[in-house]
Amino acid sequence: MSAETVTTEYYSEQEKKEIAKRYRKILRAAKELIKEGDAKMIRKALSVSMEAHKEMRRKSGEPYIYHPLEVALICVEEIGLGPTSIVCALLHDVVEDTSITLKEIEKDFSPKVAQIIDGLTKIGGSFEQTQSAQAENFRKMLLTLSTDVRVILIKLADRLHNMRTLDSMAKNSQLKISNETIYIYAPLAHRLGLYQIKSELEDLYLKYTHPEDFQDIQNKLSSSKTSRKRLIDNFMKPIKKRLEEAGLDFYIKGRPKHIYSIWKKLQKSNVPFEGIYDLFAIRIILKGIPADEKEKEKAACWQAYSIVTDEYRPNPDRLKDWISTPRANGYESLHTTVMSNAGVWVEVQIRTERMDEIAEKGYAAHWKYKGNSTSLDKPLDQWINQVRDTLESGDSSAIEFIEDFQSNLYTEEIFIFTPKGDLKVLRKGATVLDFAFDIHTEIGKKCTAGKVNGTLMPISHVLQSGDQVEILTTKNQKPSEDWLRFVVTSKAKARIKDLLKESNKGYITEGKDIIAKKLKNLGLENNLETINQLRAYFNKKDYNDLFYAFGKGHNLPDEISRFKKDKEILANKQKKIELDEKAFKDAKSFEREYKKVQGNDTLLIGDDMQQIDYTLARCCSPIPGDEVFGFLTINEGIKIHRNSCPNANQLLSNYGNRVIKARWASQIEKSYLVTIKLNGIDRVGLIQDISKVISNELHINMRGISVETFDGIFEGKIKVYVFDTKHLDELLHRLEGIEGVSNVSRDEAI
Incomplete structure (x- = not known):
């Protein structure tokens, strides 16, 4: 591998100029960080x-080299590496992607560079059907977190550039990459304090998965930009005057909340865009305070807070x-929401320049303020150590680990003190037993109770921020399966599972053996399909969970008889539904509607867009016109x-290799069952009016209706x-137009 033999004929003159331009931009951005010999090493890396990548092109047609150049620029400009x-x-x-080996990288650059590149390299090889290459890859990547966090930071830069250039990818790829991003990369950016990157990743996810919602919110934000600026200016006028009189040096940042957070709020609160009161936040950044004088920083922030709340009601x-207790990722800031004179709630964030840089650039900014040492603020160190401990314990499946890890990334933290006053950071909802395992596995497995603020409490007691906890242990205590019901931290769950595994x-x-005998007695086949149906019926995570439940006696053999009976009932119901559909197709009402529709609608599956057998997933009940994807299941074909x-995020993130393209053609061959939710003010004749719209006016076949009323509301x-x-x-x-009906929507599941 020689850096001196770059084959330039693969690049046009214009492309060479563009490469040089982007390269110089990186050097300018990193000017203060580059020491003697660094520029030569960077130039060598570019040449290699x-x-x-000389023969490689991106989907957009651009030279592939543009991508690593842009990733490097993000690392410098937006993360501060x-x-x-x-x-x-x-x-x-x-x-x-090429024939270059890690050994060559180590020889031409350094062991550290080779180690980071290894962490960034995807896993090859094959995986069991129940495993996921993506989940294994995430797990391997996270293993590097405790040794060199730069692997994760560069990976985030790589993902950010991929998301920024997703337009050139096929729709199916956009869907897979976007869901993978929202499932693991955005939460990781959040946990590492990279709020700008986290926000952009979330917005880009929304852009490609819910394009209409994204565009609608973007348009509304754009149209209200002028009035928003006027509100901010009027709001800040008295505060600026008071801050200047107090001798505080500061500047203001005012920006709307990012589109994804507005969208989430709209989904959660079920209110219109105009009904969201805190659409934007104002940030007061205090300047000129030495970064090593924490008490001065704290006093200045509270002084500014006092000025804001004197002017407006908080x-x-x-x-x-x-500020008093930073988040686990090192984030420091004072947040308050106050009522402006215009009658609008405004969120105000107050912080120093040092705090703001850490808030923007997260983990990397800590190095700057700690003299480039690898020792970081204690809460962040603790979290990284927890990740390492969880990864190194046991051999739980990659999917299980990633799901557990992902669920912890956005969770709020609580702060717990040991009897000696040491601070431990745990996720909200943590119990005495979680705390015990956080200290040490040996203490956790023998934990019998805890003294919380001097009061004896059971191991399942949920802790509150500020509690001081002493763990009580006994030699005879043994881990129980019940422990898994109330522990919430990844570390405790992993340790308990490991301890139980041997006895299980x-x-x-x-x-x-019990299941095999019972299936034989009932005349059912003991094959993979039946076992998988039993697993789903008894709601078990995997086959071993199913076998364990029967071996332990949690489930009894006679329950398999109930499974057989329910299976037969379901099969009969399915036949009835199919008969109903056939009868409906033959009905005159269907014929009338059929003539109104242009063409027929079939589902085309795979890269070749063929008509292949499939079933519709019950979790979301898709119908023609919906944006859909196919998922290759192990035992039930394509769903x-x-x-x-x-379930889209989980399926697309963990099992992306089993996702298949699918889209509706322009023909309709059958009708589809959906559930509609509605509510409003009850009155006489309401049900009759609803039935009239459905059956008489639209000639729609109604399979069932259920209505409940309470205090005049239905x-x-x-x-x-x-x-x-x-x-x-x-x-x-049409239903929305019925007198008394307030809200009408499609239910996600039948």
């Missing part, structure tokens, strides 16, 4: 990368003090899910057969 990271960013794909429930092996073997399915669900989303939208619109 250009040569390695230095020369080593620039070199690694430029080389991050060469081992994976909401006492919205005060967040992350005998129960698993016994349970397998079709809506892009907005509640809530109902109607199951109907529709042709596609346009047909459904027309029905929803």
